[in-house]
Amino acid sequence: SYRDALQIVLDNSTQLMLIPHKYLIYPWLPQTLRILGKAAADFKSHMTRMLEAETDMMHRGEKGSGSLMTSFVRALDTYQKEDATSAGMKGLSVDEIFGNIFVINFAGHDTTANTLAFSMLLLAAYPDLQDWVGEEVRQVTKGQAIADWDYNTLFPQLKRCRAILLETLRLYPPILSLPKWTTERPQHLQVDDRTINIPPLSGISLATHTYPDYWMDPLPWNPFRWILVGSEGSGITTETLVTPPRGTYYPWSDGPQICLGVKFSQVEFVAVVACLLRGNRLSVVPDGAESSEDIVNRVRSVTEDCNMQMLLRMKHPEKIRLRCRSV
Known part of the structure; x- marks a missing residue:
């Protein structure tokens, strides 16, 4: 097939x-x-x-x-x-069309699945985050059957679900580097009190997702950083998603070459997380007498032990076993 x-x-x-x-x-x-x-x-x-x-x-x-x-x-x-x-x-040409179809299939399948794999392990290590997201899903969906969920009504309100996606992509993007090239003229960048001269036609890689000037405490996985609470007080209805300054966050690239499937991947990810945490919780099967802190450390060690094949992948995801229970 x-x-x-x-x-x-x-x-x-x-x-x-x-x-x-x-x-x-x-x-x-x-x-x-x-x-x-x-x-x-x-x-x-x-x-x-x-x-x-x-x-x-x-x-x-x-x-x-x-x-x-x-x-x-x-x-x-x-x-x-x-x-x-x-x-x-x-x-x-026909060959170029086939090449595009393959790339679109590849991008549409493995990238979102890869991000979900990282997210599921990380969520399982932090029960409080699952409760935080589950609270939003229950309040927004109001007990509706999943078959009756409407994209236009629900997706804009599921900000915490999107925060999980955005934070996972900040630290674990499927594509680690976005290679760019300078123009045929040299570029002069002023950084603080220094002038950095970049030669023409130089290959560069952008690396801002963990730059401390843009992200407070940038290395821990912390989806809470993406949510702002309105001045009216605490509550899901007053929350808004943080919009990073342009050029500081680009898991789907940016500008004219932004990923064609950006919205599709967002909707797919949010749908999976919302369906899962609406009435279920994940947990890590303990290895012996592990404490909660031990479990967090083990999950972090597995998610950070990666290599780059076509995409960023965990080397040994099988070291973490998950359990799903109804709530």
């Missing part, structure tokens, strides 16, 4: 970057590599069928599905009509 093929491709994307799938079909290869090769071929077949179906709709004069695939078909049509040497807007 499309889902199965996609999951295998996403789980083994690094290998596919090193070994094109057309070389993974030989019978003398290990079975795991042959399965990967078949999954990659199946995934491309699924993409081809989706593209052909959308193209047929457009050729019949229909509006298309209205999805991103419709935009890709228009880009393909532009590419096929344009002169290779013509100036102006360029379309996309």
Whole structure:
């Protein structure tokens, strides 16, 4: 199926970057590599069928599905009509469309799932934070069945749920570095009493998420930092989300190159957390006679023991076992 093929491709994307799938079909290869090769071929077949179906709709004069695939078909049509040497807007070739579909699938699946993995472990270590978020969910949803939840009504009010997301992304962003390049002219930055000269066409990486000038006590995971209480007094209805100064927080990048799925990822994350903490609580299964402080330290050690594959990932998440109970 499309889902199965996609999951295998996403789980083994690094290998596919090193070994094109057309070389993974030989019978003398290990079975795991042959399965990967078949999954990659199946995934491309699924993409081809989706593209052909959308193209047929457009050729019949229909509006298309209205999805991103419709935009890709228009880009393909532009590419096929344009002169290779013509100036102006360029379309996309079939291979470029397939590349974009893969990137969007990758970004839409693993990034949010990765952030949820970090958040679940951290929430389990802090019962008070779960109660804090659960209080908001119960007050905002007012006992409504989950099937009746309305995005326009509820999402703007679930600020504490979003605070969990924002704080987790501050410390554990899926992409650790956003590489940028300076222009063809040298840049002169005034930092306090120093002038820093940056040569033209220099590669730079932005690192402000834990910069103490912007974040008080920046290293601990503390979702409370994202909530401001109004002057009218304490209470969920008076709370607002902090908006960081521009250039200090960019887990989805910023400007013209901001992530296309920023709102989708926010809504998906908030929906999962709200559904979970509406009537459940997570806890860490103790390792022997661990105290609460020991559990916090163990969770922190696991979440901070990471490596960078395609995304930032915990090396040994299996060291933490979680228990879920109804409340």
